[in-house]
Amino acid sequence: MSFSIWGSEQEAKPLSKSLQSLVGKVVGNTTPRPAPALAEVKISECALDAAQLEALEAICGAGYVSTEREQRIPRARGKSYFDLLDWRVDQVIDVPDAVVAPKSNEQVLELLQWASKSSVAVVPFGGGTSVVGGVSPLRGRFNAVISLDLTRFDAxxxxxxxxxxxxxxxxxxxxxxxxxxxxxxxxxxxxxxxxxxxxxxxxxxxxxxxxxxxxxxxxxxxxxxxxxxxxxxxxxxxxxxxxxxxxxxxxxxxxxxxxxxxxxxxxxxxxxPIPEAKAYEAFVFPDFASGVAAVRAVEQHKTGPTVIRLSDEIESATNLTSTDAIGEQDTAAPHGCLCLTMYEGTREHVASRHEETRNLLLEMGATSLGEAPVRKWEKGRFGAPVLRDALLDAGVLCETFETATTWSNVPNLKKAITAAVTEALGEGNSVALVLCHVSHVYANGCSLYFTILGAQDEAPIEQWRHAKLSILRAITEHNGTITHHHAVGTDHADFMQQEVGQLGLGILRAVKDHLDPQGVLNPGKLLP
Amino acid sequence: MSFSIWGSEQEAKPLSKSLQSLVGKVVGNTTPRPAPALAEVKISECALDAAQLEALEAICGAGYVSTEREQRIPRARGKSYFDLLDWRVDQVIDVPDAVVAPKSNEQVLELLQWASKSSVAVVPFGGGTSVVGGVSPLRGRFNAVISLDLTRFDAxxxxxxxxxxxxxxxxxxxxxxxxxxxxxxxxxxxxxxxxxxxxxxxxxxxxxxxxxxxxxxxxxxxxxxxxxxxxxxxxxxxxxxxxxxxxxxxxxxxxxxxxxxxxxxxxxxxxxPIPEAKAYEAFVFPDFASGVAAVRAVEQHKTGPTVIRLSDEIESATNLTSTDAIGEQDTAAPHGCLCLTMYEGTREHVASRHEETRNLLLEMGATSLGEAPVRKWEKGRFGAPVLRDALLDAGVLCETFETATTWSNVPNLKKAITAAVTEALGEGNSVALVLCHVSHVYANGCSLYFTILGAQDEAPIEQWRHAKLSILRAITEHNGTITHHHAVGTDHADFMQQEVGQLGLGILRAVKDHLDPQGVLNPGKLLP
Missing domain, CATH: 3.30.465.10 (Uridine Diphospho-n-acetylenolpyruvylglucosamine Reductase; domain 3)
Structure with a gap:
C-alpha cells in the first residue's frame, strides 16, 4: 500500500459527482488538505548505530534489514483517520529506525532476545491496515524501535x-x-x-x-x-x-x-471446500427496528445465510453499500432499511438456507429487492476505504468505528452513540452525518458499524480526538464493547480498564511481564 | 449424591442378567468388593481449631460451617474409578477439615482472604461429579483444607x-x-x-x-x-x-x-427458547470407518442435527446405548455401527434438518433403524454411571475416558489407545473389553469416548494407575488431547506439560501467582 492512502496509487479515485454533491449538502464548503508526496515527508532520525544494524543483519540475513526512507515511511502508520491526517499536517513523522524481515521462528526469537538485551522496541507489521494505531512505532522507554515485517512467513x-x-x-x-x-x-x-x-x-x-x-x-x-x-x-x-x-x-x-x-x-x-453455489437476495424493511428484529430471528433460528447485513435509514438513503453510487438517490428502491443476504455451499444447502431465510424475512415485514443490490455490494465491497482518501484530500472529516451489544440493547446503544458524536462534532460547528449498519450477527447480539462524515476544523486531529473520546464514553456507559473487530491499538488503550476491569488488566500485565520481561513487544498498544 | 456411588441409594440397581452374563463372558469370575457403609469409613482428623472455625462462621453465618462426618465424607471424593475404589480399599480417607457455604461474592472474597492469611487450602465443590479427582481435598503445603460448597449460589x-x-x-x-x-x-x-x-x-x-x-x-x-x-x-x-x-x-x-x-x-x-418439536432416527453403518466418514460429512455440511453419536462395532454389539439392555443381543438389528440422531427446534427447522441429515447419511451407506433406538437411548441416557457401581461391587474394573482429535487422525488414535489399554491390562492378566463412540463432532474433528471393562486384580488402584499412564502416553504420542470434556483434575495434571508445553504451563502459573499469591485455591489440581 502507499504510505498515505488506502491501497495503491493506481486504486485511487477522484470524488464522484454524487459523493461531491452529498458532501456539499451535509458538510458544506471544505478546505482541501492533500497528502504530501513521499519525498516531502520529514521523518525522525535513525537511532540505531552501525553495530546494531550489523547485529540485526547477522540475525535476519543480508538484505533483510533496511533503514531506507522508502521502507521506513510506509511502516510508520496504519490507516486510521488519525494516521492519514498525520501525513497531512506537516509534522516530523516518527518512523521505525529500521525495518527487519526475519524468515524463521528461530530468527524471530534471536531478534526478540537481542531487542530485550538492547532495549529496542519491536513492532510487528503485516499489511499495515490497522485503523486503531496498531502499527505506530512507539518507542516507549526504549532507545530505538524496529518494525518486524512478517512478509517472509508466506508459506x-x-x-x-x-x-x-x-x-x-x-x-x-x-x-x-x-x-x-x-x-x-x-x-x-x-x-x-x-x-x-x-x-x-x-x-x-x-x-x-x-x-x-x-x-x-x-x-x-x-x-x-x-x-x-x-x-x-x-x-x-x-x-x-x-x-x-x-x-x-x-x-x-x-x-x-x-x-x-x-x-x-x-x-x-x-x-x-470452495462453495459450489451462491445465491443473493436483497430486502427492504420499513424501519431499522423491524429490520433488527428480523435479522435477529434469522440468527436465533439458524436459518443459515453466509452474509446478512442491515443498513439504517440514513445509510440506506445514502446508498453506502454501493461504492460507485454513494449519495445517488436510487429512485427505484422503496424507502426504508436495506438488508443484504448471501448464501454459499452445496447447491442443496444454498437452496434450503435461502428459502428458509427469505420466508422468515418476508414474514417479518421485508419486501424483496431481488439480487442486484447484493451483487453490486459484493463487487464493490473492498472499495470503500479508497473513497475516504479523496474525502480527506477534500478536507472532509470521514471515519468509521464499530461496537457490539446484545439484541435488547441495540436501540439504546445506537441512540447514545449517535447523540455523542453529533454533540461532540456539533460543538465545533461541524455537521455530522451518522450512518450505521449491522454486519455481524450472533445468537445474543450484533455489531453496530458507524460511518461519520463532517467538516474538518482547523485542528482536525484534536477535533476527532474529542469526538472519539465522547464516542468511547457513550459506548462504555451503554454496555457496548470498545471494539467489535478493529482491535485496541493505541486509540482504545485508555478504555481497556473499562472493558476488562482493573483485575483483568492486572492479568494481562502479569502475562506480559512473564513472557516479555523487558517489555519490548509493541509498547503502548493494547494496555494503557 | 451418596458418598460412595453415583447418584442416590434409591437410584442404585443390581447387575442385570444380561450385564452379568456379559461380565462372565469377557471378565470371568470376580471377587466382590462392596462399598462400606458411611459409619464404617475412617476419616482424617479435623485440623482446624475452634478459633478458626469461629472465624469461618463469622464469615459465612451460623449454620454454614460444618465439621460433621456426614458433611465432610461426601465432599472428600468425586466419582472417578479411583475415587470409588478409595472407599472400598479400607484406608483412612483424607476428608476436608470443614465444609463451608458462603452465600455472596463478598463472603467468598472474605473467605479466600482469610484462607490466604491462615494457610488453608480451599476446594470449590458443586455437584461432586468430577471423574478426574477434581474435588479431592489436597492439602498441598497448607495446614488445613476446606470444601467451599456453592449450593447457596442458586438464583x-x-x-x-x-x-x-x-x-x-x-x-x-x-x-x-x-x-x-x-x-x-x-x-x-x-x-x-x-x-x-x-x-x-x-x-x-x-x-x-x-x-x-x-x-x-x-x-x-x-x-x-x-x-x-x-x-x-x-x-x-x-x-x-x-x-x-x-x-x-x-x-x-x-x-x-x-x-x-x-x-x-x-x-x-x-x-x-424451549424447542417446539423433536425428531429421532437411528441408523446403522457397515463399519466404523464408513460411519465416521458420514458423521464428518454431516458436520462439515452443517446439515444440522442436535445430537449425533456413532458407536464402534464392539459398543454397538454390547448394546451400550440402551442401559436396560446392555449385553443383550438385539437380534433384529443388523451388525455394524449404530448411529443415533436427534433434531430439535421449530417444526419447520426439525423437518428440514432431519431430511437433509438423513439423506446424507443414507447416501453414505447408512440403513435406517427408525426412531426406537434413539428414544431408548434418550430415556436411559443419564443412567449408565449407576451401572458402574454394581460392577464395582462385583469386583469388575470399569472406567471411561475420552479424548478428541482431527478427523484424519481418528483411526490412528483409536488404534493406539485400544492397543495401549489392552496391553496394559493384559500384562496383569485381565482381559479388557474396549468400547468406543463418537459423541461430539466439530468441522475439523471429533471426540472419542472409551468404556473399559476388565477384571480387577488384588491392587486395583495400582492396576488402573498403570493402565491410565499407558493411555495418556498413547494419547499424547498420537495427537489426541488428554481430555475432551472431563477436565484435568489430579488424574491428568502430570500430562499438562505435554498438552500445553513448558511455556504454556509458565503462563498458567504466572496467572495463578498473580491472582492467588498464597496458592490456596485448589492446590494439586490442573497444574502439576
Whole structure:
C-alpha cells in the first residue's frame, strides 16, 4: 500500500459527482488538505548505530534489514483517520529506525532476545491496515524501535483436506492465503474490508471479523492453533484436537494480543471446500427496528445465510453499500432499511438456507429487492476505504468505528452513540452525518458499524480526538464493547480498564511481564 | 449424591442378567468388593481449631460451617474409578477439615482472604461429579483444607429473552437450571451424563460438553460472562457484548481453570427458547470407518442435527446405548455401527434438518433403524454411571475416558489407545473389553469416548494407575488431547506439560501467582 492512502496509487479515485454533491449538502464548503508526496515527508532520525544494524543483519540475513526512507515511511502508520491526517499536517513523522524481515521462528526469537538485551522496541507489521494505531512505532522507554515485517512467513503447510485444516504463514495477505488454499480446492472465507492487504497474523492478533461471518464465523473461531515467538521462547498455542477440556484455552490469550505478548508467525486454520453455489437476495424493511428484529430471528433460528447485513435509514438513503453510487438517490428502491443476504455451499444447502431465510424475512415485514443490490455490494465491497482518501484530500472529516451489544440493547446503544458524536462534532460547528449498519450477527447480539462524515476544523486531529473520546464514553456507559473487530491499538488503550476491569488488566500485565520481561513487544498498544 | 456411588441409594440397581452374563463372558469370575457403609469409613482428623472455625462462621453465618462426618465424607471424593475404589480399599480417607457455604461474592472474597492469611487450602465443590479427582481435598503445603460448597449460589437473575441470556448461580444443578429457565420459556440445552447432579459452575470450570453439543455447542460456547472471586478481588470476565476485539478473551482463561485461579460464582449464559418439536432416527453403518466418514460429512455440511453419536462395532454389539439392555443381543438389528440422531427446534427447522441429515447419511451407506433406538437411548441416557457401581461391587474394573482429535487422525488414535489399554491390562492378566463412540463432532474433528471393562486384580488402584499412564502416553504420542470434556483434575495434571508445553504451563502459573499469591485455591489440581 502507499504510505498515505488506502491501497495503491493506481486504486485511487477522484470524488464522484454524487459523493461531491452529498458532501456539499451535509458538510458544506471544505478546505482541501492533500497528502504530501513521499519525498516531502520529514521523518525522525535513525537511532540505531552501525553495530546494531550489523547485529540485526547477522540475525535476519543480508538484505533483510533496511533503514531506507522508502521502507521506513510506509511502516510508520496504519490507516486510521488519525494516521492519514498525520501525513497531512506537516509534522516530523516518527518512523521505525529500521525495518527487519526475519524468515524463521528461530530468527524471530534471536531478534526478540537481542531487542530485550538492547532495549529496542519491536513492532510487528503485516499489511499495515490497522485503523486503531496498531502499527505506530512507539518507542516507549526504549532507545530505538524496529518494525518486524512478517512478509517472509508466506508459506502454506500441512494441508489436511479431510479435517479441513491448513497452516498459513502470518505474513500472507488475504488474497495470497485464498490463492494458496484454492490450489487444494479449499477456502478460508474471511473477507473483512481490509482483505486485499491485511495478513493472516494480523487477523489473529486483532480478532478480525469478515463480511461472511454469519456463515464462517469470526477469524478467532477459524483458528485451530498458532505458533508464537516470545522473548522466552517459541510456543504452539491451541490444541492439536478440535476441542479440549485440558485447562484454559491459551490461544484465546494470544488472539487479540496485538503483538504485545509475542509475535504470531504461523496460524493453523479451519478451512472448507470452495462453495459450489451462491445465491443473493436483497430486502427492504420499513424501519431499522423491524429490520433488527428480523435479522435477529434469522440468527436465533439458524436459518443459515453466509452474509446478512442491515443498513439504517440514513445509510440506506445514502446508498453506502454501493461504492460507485454513494449519495445517488436510487429512485427505484422503496424507502426504508436495506438488508443484504448471501448464501454459499452445496447447491442443496444454498437452496434450503435461502428459502428458509427469505420466508422468515418476508414474514417479518421485508419486501424483496431481488439480487442486484447484493451483487453490486459484493463487487464493490473492498472499495470503500479508497473513497475516504479523496474525502480527506477534500478536507472532509470521514471515519468509521464499530461496537457490539446484545439484541435488547441495540436501540439504546445506537441512540447514545449517535447523540455523542453529533454533540461532540456539533460543538465545533461541524455537521455530522451518522450512518450505521449491522454486519455481524450472533445468537445474543450484533455489531453496530458507524460511518461519520463532517467538516474538518482547523485542528482536525484534536477535533476527532474529542469526538472519539465522547464516542468511547457513550459506548462504555451503554454496555457496548470498545471494539467489535478493529482491535485496541493505541486509540482504545485508555478504555481497556473499562472493558476488562482493573483485575483483568492486572492479568494481562502479569502475562506480559512473564513472557516479555523487558517489555519490548509493541509498547503502548493494547494496555494503557 | 451418596458418598460412595453415583447418584442416590434409591437410584442404585443390581447387575442385570444380561450385564452379568456379559461380565462372565469377557471378565470371568470376580471377587466382590462392596462399598462400606458411611459409619464404617475412617476419616482424617479435623485440623482446624475452634478459633478458626469461629472465624469461618463469622464469615459465612451460623449454620454454614460444618465439621460433621456426614458433611465432610461426601465432599472428600468425586466419582472417578479411583475415587470409588478409595472407599472400598479400607484406608483412612483424607476428608476436608470443614465444609463451608458462603452465600455472596463478598463472603467468598472474605473467605479466600482469610484462607490466604491462615494457610488453608480451599476446594470449590458443586455437584461432586468430577471423574478426574477434581474435588479431592489436597492439602498441598497448607495446614488445613476446606470444601467451599456453592449450593447457596442458586438464583436465576437478569433474564433477557430477547437476547437469549440469563445469569445462573454457579451452585445450580443441571435440573435446577433448566427448571428456572423453563419458567421463562427458555432452555440451556446442556445435557452431559452428569446433568442430574453437576452444577453450572462446575460445567464452566471444567469445560463440560453435553450430549446435544452438535446443536447447542460445548458449555464454554454457551458462556457470555462469569463472576469470579479471587483472593485479589471480585471480577467479571467476558464482555457484555456478544463478541469483542478488545484484547484477549479473559473468560477463556477461567473456563477450564478448575477453581485454581478463582471461584466461579455466577455464569451468564446464552439460552434459547424451549424447542417446539423433536425428531429421532437411528441408523446403522457397515463399519466404523464408513460411519465416521458420514458423521464428518454431516458436520462439515452443517446439515444440522442436535445430537449425533456413532458407536464402534464392539459398543454397538454390547448394546451400550440402551442401559436396560446392555449385553443383550438385539437380534433384529443388523451388525455394524449404530448411529443415533436427534433434531430439535421449530417444526419447520426439525423437518428440514432431519431430511437433509438423513439423506446424507443414507447416501453414505447408512440403513435406517427408525426412531426406537434413539428414544431408548434418550430415556436411559443419564443412567449408565449407576451401572458402574454394581460392577464395582462385583469386583469388575470399569472406567471411561475420552479424548478428541482431527478427523484424519481418528483411526490412528483409536488404534493406539485400544492397543495401549489392552496391553496394559493384559500384562496383569485381565482381559479388557474396549468400547468406543463418537459423541461430539466439530468441522475439523471429533471426540472419542472409551468404556473399559476388565477384571480387577488384588491392587486395583495400582492396576488402573498403570493402565491410565499407558493411555495418556498413547494419547499424547498420537495427537489426541488428554481430555475432551472431563477436565484435568489430579488424574491428568502430570500430562499438562505435554498438552500445553513448558511455556504454556509458565503462563498458567504466572496467572495463578498473580491472582492467588498464597496458592490456596485448589492446590494439586490442573497444574502439576
Amino acid at each position: 502454506i503447510e500441512d494441508v489436511d483436506s479431510i479435517s479441513g485444516e491448513a497452516t498459513l504463514g502470518a505474513g500472507m495477505s488475504g488474497p495470497q492465503a485464498e490463492i494458496a488454499l484454492a490450489e487444494h480446492g479449499l477456502q478460508l472465507g474471511h473477507f473483512p474490508q481490509s482483505f486485499p492487504y491485511a495478513t493472516i497474523g494480523g487477523f489473529a492478533a486483532t480478532r478480525s471479523s469478515g463480511q461472511n461471518s454469519a456463515g464462517y464465523g469470526r477469524f478467532d473461531e477459524m483458528v485451530a492453533s498458532m505458533e508464537v515467538v516470545t522473548p522466552q521462547g517459541i510456543m504452539t498455542v491451541g490444541d492439536a484436537a478440535p476441542a479440549s477440556a485440558a485447562g484454559p484455552d491459551l490461544k484465546e490469550l494470544f488472539m487479540g494480543s496485538e503483538g504485545t505478548f509475542g509475535i504470531i508467525t504461523k496460524v493453523r486454520l479451519k478451512v472448507h | 436465576i437473575e437478569d433474564v433477557d429473552s430477547i437476547s437469549g441470556e440469563a445469569t445462573l448461580g454457579a451452585g445450580m444443578s443441571g435440573p435446577q437450571a433448566e427448571i428456572a429457565l423453563a419458567e421463562h420459556g427458555l432452555q440451556l440445552g446442556h445435557f452431559p451424563q452428569s446433568f442430574p447432579y453437576a452444577t453450572i459452575g462446575g460445567f464452566a470450570a471444567t469445560r463440560s460438553s453435553g450430549q446435544n453439543s452438535a446443536g447447542y455447542g460445548r458449555f464454554d460456547e454457551m458462556v457470555a460472562s462469569m463472576e469470579v472471586v479471587t483472593p485479589q478481588g471480585i471480577m467479571t470476565v467476558g464482555d457484555a457484548a456478544p463478541a469483542s476485539a478488545a484484547g484477549p478473551d479473559l473468560k477463556e482463561l477461567f473456563m477450564g481453570s478448575e477453581g485454581t485461579f478463582g471461584i466461579i460464582t455466577k455464569v451468564r449464559l446464552k439460552v434459547h
